[in-house]
Amino acid sequence: MLPLPQRVVEYIRAHSLLRAGEGVAVAVSGGADSVALLRILLELRNELGIVISVAHFHHGIRGADADADEAFVAGLASAHDLKLHLDRGEARVRAGKSNISLETAARQLRQGFFAQILQEHKANCVATAHTLDDQAETVLMKALRGAGSRGLSGIFPEHRCVAGRIVRPLLEVRREQLREYLRAQKQEWREDASNLDLSFARNRVRTRALPMLRDEVNPSVEHALAHVAEIARAEEQYWNDQITRLLPLVIVPGEPARGGGRKQTRSEGIAIDIQKLYQQPLAVQRRLLRAAAEKLGCGMEFEQVQAVLHLIAQRAERGAQNKIVELGAGWRVRLLFRELRFEVAEQKESSTGYALPLHIPGEVRVAALGTTIRARISEDNGKAKNASYNPHSVRLPEIAELVVRNWRAGDRFRPARHNSEKRVKELLYPLHLSEEEKRLWPVVAAGDRIVWVRSIDSPELRTETGERLSIEESAE
Known part of the structure; x- marks a missing residue:
């Protein structure tokens, strides 16, 4: 097998991702994948004729750990005498103001940071460290949500935007191969503890679903899913060409x-x-x-x-x-x-959104809905201590209160008897709600996780100490 840097340069050339003379801002979070991308491109920069800089965005979420990530990346850039693009944002504030999930807010801030780098001509493109494993996880999650060929296309090697390009040179490289490369280089990296949090669907796919499929169905499942993405991308390109030709013929x-x-x-x-x-x-x-x-x-x-x-x-x-x-x-x-x-659509006068604290136990009146939502500790519930995550029980984090709010774009929820999260938007569609009803539809959040949605069966909830928690709604 070719050395890893040589495999990456062949992939870059096969997809025309980087060109001689271009400035490439490498997005580095501090994790193993992005650090490996930086080190590999440093090895290849003379061969490719590129000018490398480092880009790092602080989302304002993980406190001291995120501060340490920023310091680590700054030190890495300094050690290799590279220009550093740094910026910070408040993802929680954006989520609240824009009525979207924290994950969506963080992604929008990060994408805005990349766009700013390109718009200000600080680089011709931004390189991100998506791997073959990321591709497999994405395709599997899309398939489980019923995606068509566009969704099954997964992560594209290149994304063109108004001011430049986002490129992904590592889409044929396994995550573990990058760690082996870093160990051989004696290069340290940072670990993100949130990658082990099984409340996130992608983490469950990574640590549970894919290993099970690898052991019991296909030892090369990640490669197989990556092949699905490759096939779907080609078919999607064909369909795009056909629809571009046909659409003007049906428009009046x-x-x-x-x-x-x-x-x-x-x-x-x-x-x-x-x-x-x-x-x-x-x-x-x-x-x-x-x-x-x-x-x-x-x-x-x-x-x-x-x-x-x-x-x-x-x-x-x-x-x-x-x-x-x-x-x-x-x-x-x-x-x-x-x-x-x-x-x-016709513009209708609508009520404002809401976000109300709900103590455990306790209740809160939601004036916008004319209802009361309460959190109640069930009696004689067995108090199973330290129960790990399973498909039928959700362990809440150690928090003093929940939040009752209207749902937001990007919110996800795992209903009862489901093994994966679904977009709340998709769950509400079969209810045939009016726009105003849908906009004010209530959910209950524990931190960044949705644990209850009106009219959708919820999984069993347990507090941090193992007590069974019930969330109920009653009309006034």
Whole structure:
């Protein structure tokens, strides 16, 4: 087998990731993967003709550990006489202000940091240390959530953005190979304790699901999943080319005019001819609908696509039938006689969000909902001490109170009898809620983890001391 740096340079050249003369900001968290990426690119910089700098972002989450990570990366950059790009953010503050999960807020801050580096021309591209193991975990999680070929494409070797590129040179390298490389180099790295936290779905996939599949199904499961991503990427490229060609053929300009014909308007939106859409195979219909939404900057989940197709199939019915599918982000799809219209949703006056402390035991009135939510310690519950994570019981962290709040984009929840987390957005869709109901739908959070969602079966909850906890809601 070729030495690791040589394998990486061949991958870089095969995918045209780096070019001579380019400035490359290596994203270094301090963990083994990113430190190995930096050391490998340092070995290759003369051969590739690149100029290397180091980028590190402090998310303001892990306190002293994150401070130590920052100091470690700064020392690493200094030891190799590299320019260091440092920035900090407050992920918790952003999550609260933007009504999103902490994980989503941290990712947005980090991506904004990379974009700033590129926009200010401090580098031509940012290199991140995603590995073959990361690819396998991503593909498996996407498959378990019912993704199509786009989701199964996993992590792309290159992502182009307005100001530059994000490149991933290590997608064919195993995580353990990077650690072996660092040990041979006598290079230290930092360990992130959160990688062992089994409350995160990715950590459970990494430490439980994949080892089980490796031992009992396929010893090369990670490589097999990476092959799935490679196949799906090629197919997705084919479909993108086809849909780019077909979409203009089904879009109709303007809006229907009274008395026949069409009138040109300045209003935002896209109309699709239903008859032309139905002339296409089902797979193409689905992709055309998603492409139309994306043209407006709005995404469509599978359930929303199916709901729109159901509207079309039932369009002969009259009366009280709903003719609208809400897409969120201020957009909706409205069924007309001969067309589907993607348009701006009607603006309705809405209540503000909420976040209320809930003591254990205790209760809190949620005025926005007209209900009371209480946390109650069940009697005669056995007090199983130090119970580890299992599919039927969730151990809460040692905290004095919970938080009752409206759900946020990016929130995830593991319902009862499920072995993996799902997006709350996906769980709410079958309930057919109005936009206002959905926006104010309550969840209960323990720290950064959602432990209860209204109308969704929750797993058994236990406090840090092993007592069984019940969360209940009652109308006023």
